[in-house]
Amino acid sequence: MRTCPACFKTLVKIKSDSDESEKQVCKNNRCLKSIFHSDAKCPDCGAPPAKILRGSNHYTSYLCENNHEFSEQLKPRPELYK
Structure with a gap:
């Protein structure tokens, strides 16, 4: 089984809605490389997050690569539960 290169948890297979191909994703909500x-x-500079500061069921706070703190609402990922 393949594992996530960032958190080493097992990857899960999902089907994309846009096509029938399967892809493997990390579903660890504490991993920056996960589908979540x-x-x-x-929003200030467009950089990806470098660190998760806080997380809840609805929002995650990040620190970006340029040291800006920002929060985003978690997006539902129904493809994980098909």
């Missing part, structure tokens, strides 16, 4: 944080970008 893949779209996160700093």
Whole structure:
């Protein structure tokens, strides 16, 4: 089984809605490389997050690569539960 290169948890296979191909993703919500944080970008500079500061069921606070702190609402990922 393949593991996430960032957190070493087992990757899960999901099907993309846009096509029938499967891809493997990390579903660890505390991992920056997971499907939950893949779209996160700093609103000030557009940089990806470098660190998760705080997390809850609805929001995650990050520190970007340029040391800006920002929060984003977690996006639902129904493809994980098909």
